[in-house]
Amino acid sequence: MTSHYDHAQVQEFWQYVWERDDVYALDSDAEDPTYVLGMFPYTSGTLHMGHIRNYAITDAYSRYRRMQGDDVLHPMGWDAFGLPAENAAVERKTDPESWTQACIRRMREELETMGFGYDWSREITTCEPDYYRWNQWLFEQLYEAGLVEYEAATVNWCPDCETVLADAQVVERADEHGESSDRGSSDDGTRVCWRCETPVGRRELDQWFFTITDYAEELYDGLDDLAGWPEGVREIQRNWIGRQEGARIGFDVAVDGEATGNGGDRAVDVFSTRPETVYGATYLAVSPGHDLARELADEDDRVAEYVDAVRDQDPDEVGFAGVETDATASHPLTGDELPVYVAGYVLEDVGTGAVMGVPGHNERDHAFALEHDLPIERVVVPEDGAGTDGESDATTGGSDGETAETIPYTGEGTLAGSGEYDGLDSETARDRIVADRDALEEDVTYRLRDWLISRQRYWGTPIPVVHCDDCGRVLVPEEELPVELPEFVQTTGNPLDAAEEWKQTTCPECGGPAERETDTMDTFVDSSWYFLRFLSPQLEDAPFDTELADEWLPVDVYVGGEEHAILHLLYTRFFTRALADLGLLDRREPIAELRSQGTVLYDGEKMSSSKGNVVAPQEYGAETTRLFVLSAAHPEQDFEWTANNVRGAYDLQQTLYGMATDFVEEGDTRLERRAHDEYLAREIDRTIAAVTEEYDRFRFHRAATEIQELARLLRRYREYDRPHGEVYRRGLLTLAAMISPMAPHLGEELWNKLRGEGLVVAADWPEPERDVAAYQRERRLVDRTLEDVRDIVDVADIDEPEGIELVVAREWKYRAAELVERTAADDDGTRAVDVESVVDRVLEGDDTDVDRGTVAAFVGDVLGRDGGPDGGRELAADRELALLKRATWLVVDEFDADVTVRRATDDDELGAKARPGKPAIHIR
Numbered sequence: 001m002t003s004h005y006d007h008a009q010v011q012e013f014w015q016y017v018w019e020r021d022d023v024y025a026l027d028s029d030a031e032d033p034t035y036v037l038g039m040f041p042y043t044s045g046t047l048h049m050g051h052i053r054n055y056a057i058t059d060a061y062s063r064y065r066r067m068q069g070d071d072v073l074h075p076m077g078w079d080a081f082g083l084p085a086e087n088a089a090v091e092r093k094t095d096p097e098s099w100t101q102a103c104i105r106r107m108r109e110e111l112e113t114m115g116f117g118y119d120w121s122r123e124i125t126t127c128e129p130d131y132y133r134w135n136q137w138l139f140e141q142l143y144e145a146g147l148v149e150y151e152a153a154t155v156n157w158c159p160d161c162e163t164v165l166a167d168a169q170v171v172e173r174a175d176e177h178g179e180s181s182d183r184g185s186s187d188d189g190t191r192v193c194w195r196c197e198t199p200v201g202r203r204e205l206d207q208w209f210f211t212i213t214d215y216a217e218e219l220y221d222g223l224d225d226l227a228g229w230p231e232g233v234r235e236i237q238r239n240w241i242g243r244q245e246g247a248r249i250g251f252d253v254a255v256d257g258e259a260t261g262n263g264g265d266r267a268v269d270v271f272s273t274r275p276e277t278v279y280g281a282t283y284l285a286v287s288p289g290h291d292l293a294r295e296l297a298d299e300d301d302r303v304a305e306y307v308d309a310v311r312d313q314d315p316d317e318v319g320f321a322g323v324e325t326d327a328t329a330s331h332p333l334t335g336d337e338l339p340v341y342v343a344g345y346v347l348e349d350v351g352t353g354a355v356m357g358v359p360g361h362n363e364r365d366h367a368f369a370l371e372h373d374l375p376i377e378r379v380v381v382p383e384d385g386a387g388t389d390g391e392s393d394a395t396t397g398g399s400d401g402e403t404a405e406t407i408p409y410t411g412e413g414t415l416a417g418s419g420e421y422d423g424l425d426s427e428t429a430r431d432r433i434v435a436d437r438d439a440l441e442e443d444v445t446y447r448l449r450d451w452l453i454s455r456q457r458y459w460g461t462p463i464p465v466v467h468c469d470d471c472g473r474v475l476v477p478e479e480e481l482p483v484e485l486p487e488f489v490q491t492t493g494n495p496l497d498a499a500e501e502w503k504q505t506t507c508p509e510c511g512g513p514a515e516r517e518t519d520t521m522d523t524f525v526d527s528s529w530y531f532l533r534f535l536s537p538q539l540e541d542a543p544f545d546t547e548l549a550d551e552w553l554p555v556d557v558y559v560g561g562e563e564h565a566i567l568h569l570l571y572t573r574f575f576t577r578a579l580a581d582l583g584l585l586d587r588r589e590p591i592a593e594l595r596s597q598g599t600v601l602y603d604g605e606k607m608s609s610s611k612g613n614v615v616a617p618q619e620y621g622a623e624t625t626r627l628f629v630l631s632a633a634h635p636e637q638d639f640e641w642t643a644n645n646v647r648g649a650y651d652l653q654q655t656l657y658g659m660a661t662d663f664v665e666e667g668d669t670r671l672e673r674r675a676h677d678e679y680l681a682r683e684i685d686r687t688i689a690a691v692t693e694e695y696d697r698f699r700f701h702r703a704a705t706e707i708q709e710l711a712r713l714l715r716r717y718r719e720y721d722r723p724h725g726e727v728y729r730r731g732l733l734t735l736a737a738m739i740s741p742m743a744p745h746l747g748e749e750l751w752n753k754l755r756g757e758g759l760v761v762a763a764d765w766p767e768p769e770r771d772v773a774a775y776q777r778e779r780r781l782v783d784r785t786l787e788d789v790r791d792i793v794d795v796a797d798i799d800e801p802e803g804i805e806l807v808v809a810r811e812w813k814y815r816a817a818e819l820v821e822r823t824a825a826d827d828d829g830t831r832a833v834d835v836e837s838v839v840d841r842v843l844e845g846d847d848t849d850v851d852r853g854t855v856a857a858f859v860g861d862v863l864g865r866d867g868g869p870d871g872g873r874e875l876a877a878d879r880e881l882a883l884l885k886r887a888t889w890l891v892v893d894e895f896d897a898d899v900t901v902r903r904a905t906d907d908d909e910l911g912a913k914a915r916p917g918k919p920a921i922h923i924r
């Protein structure tokens, strides 16, 4: 008979049993189940190691919570829309639907092979009409609530993907030094498509937006309360939302418009984070899309030409070109007349779309001023004068201000050239100028832009709108939803645009001819609310059950890659808030605890098919793979995939399997209980306590180590003596239960061999039989004592010790140590211990026939030794003695010597050296 665990042989059987018993199904009557969710996969073809790690984490945690008695919601679905499916379909001469369904079949099979326990009755697929109809329905609700806009906008355009990109889908190419700027101008770095890395261009198109900016403040402030989220992710969101405090400053602009009669005064507001530099403003610049620019373009061909040119320009080419206009601005504080420019480096949708140019204190304004020969004035002088050569003539203009020309000063300092504010530090000046002057008003802006959801592609949710010449944009009536996709046709442009028959429709309002909107929604819309659909996936009259959502949300634990910090995780928070405002939800935050998972590396690099360093999940067997990815590192850390380390996960399974098999087959056990059985029984308790703590804290790698150590101890116990049947079996059953969340097939196999009750997947999580509050201290005492014995044997160079004596301190010492400890605690960490009174109280005990001097010396010793607040905390006197007696067998086993453990007596020279937590040791 073999005691080799062959996963391939048992996996089908256990999977069949789990399915037969429907062990992962969650009853809809469940009260507030624990909701554990892994980010659902994009249907790209096969699962990769990142998926496996992600889902191994959620699966282990779900199983653990279920064994703890929770109802658990652990669903799975498919993020199935998106451009890659369209590309793959074209490549393979098929259509996105067939391709996607084939991917889903394959990936589902892979998930099942891994033995992940999902409630498949709740499976959702975003490309199916019964899912995406609710995208359309939600779009219409948001539209009616004023959260959808349709407007001409200059947008990011990927020429390769032939579609627009949201701001968050444009990335700075890594080799460029794209510094973050507080005014969002087109900076230095190359902006490329997140998906294909083609440099992104600009286009002006009519587009659909969700006005996520309405929630900027709330989304920003809410981050502070997300205690269950990694600080790193919160910080990324904070930066993305980009809250900026500053002031809005009004400039009066005089427009000379004789020809058309459009002349006169305008007010142009700018936003500045540094209003104290307002005296350094030497020009005003507006973006090409600003109302003023459009107005001036009507009057002035040069302006019109420039505005047109910028519109088609790649953001990288815009640079610091610009055009001076005939308009002039009046400085709100000095009344000076300033030139007005239209400049491409000022972005329309950032701040107010206009800036006051302060070249002395802003890098981009400075670059612009150099290019257009504008005055550069320095109105904030560094405190230490560094870099200014004591330059105090802050109003030095243009060519003779050597320092100001070469480096703009962006730090804090002292004001100069700023009238009555001269001599103030910048912070004080900032507050005072804003408070004093009517033209300046305190303001906050956010860098966050509205969410562009239009995509000119086929494989997405059709936007449920028709365009009518008479009625304009009209929503498709609710009862006509879903607007289903037409059949796929291959074209160079947008297939929906080419689907003439589909496109031509009648207007729901006037019944006249109308055309369907041909844009589809960004697939991030699908994933912004999918966690709600899992609650009631078959619901036919609403996207989700509001009552259930209020009871079951938030998602208790959400696990996925950190790369989703700004797109998916921000949109999800926005959607939840918007749904709450529509009255569809109580909650405003969808996710209580977020866990980012680290990367699986191979040769130091992220596994990726383009690098050819991919390890397929099946290569090492499902269970070895999942056990390895969990035991290799903390879920949030990256780790290296090495065959050697995988071996460790494989060996652990074989060890456990071999132990259970041997026990069942040989069954040679004892009935009477001895001291070392007690030790083992308690160590099982201690391991349960430790593993429970590690599972609770998502430290699966440490749980695996604990399990391994208990297995090692059990083996040693069995070799030391014939095992006590009941104690040993309990040890093995405990191992089976504790490994099962990470290696469920093995868990069932062990459980079954050992005749555990029912299935381990449905078993109760093991409980300690006795109090384990002090388990860490108990382990520490045994470990430390063993180390001390080893040290003495080493140092004294004893070949084969004959006898080892462990002597535990007398009881009065524990009392003394405890009194010292208690006093220290009373005094809040400061150790103002009254030695005399401690000695008095120790001497009250009737076991204490020692002299006062000995007690005082010991108290002094405790005080000197245990500086920290935790120093004195040891086990009680009799507990220490009992524990060491139970652990004797470990010393006997290791040194093969007679071992005695006893309490110190009067006139005991050896015993006098013992302290609480540190027995005296004598070796012959």
Ligand SMILES: [Zn+2]
Residues within 6 Å of the ligand: 158, 159, 160, 161, 162, 193, 194, 195, 196, 197, 198
């Ligand atoms: Zn692209």
Ligand SMILES: [Zn+2]
Residues within 6 Å of the ligand: 468, 469, 470, 471, 472, 507, 508, 509, 510, 511, 512, 514
């Ligand atoms: Zn109409």
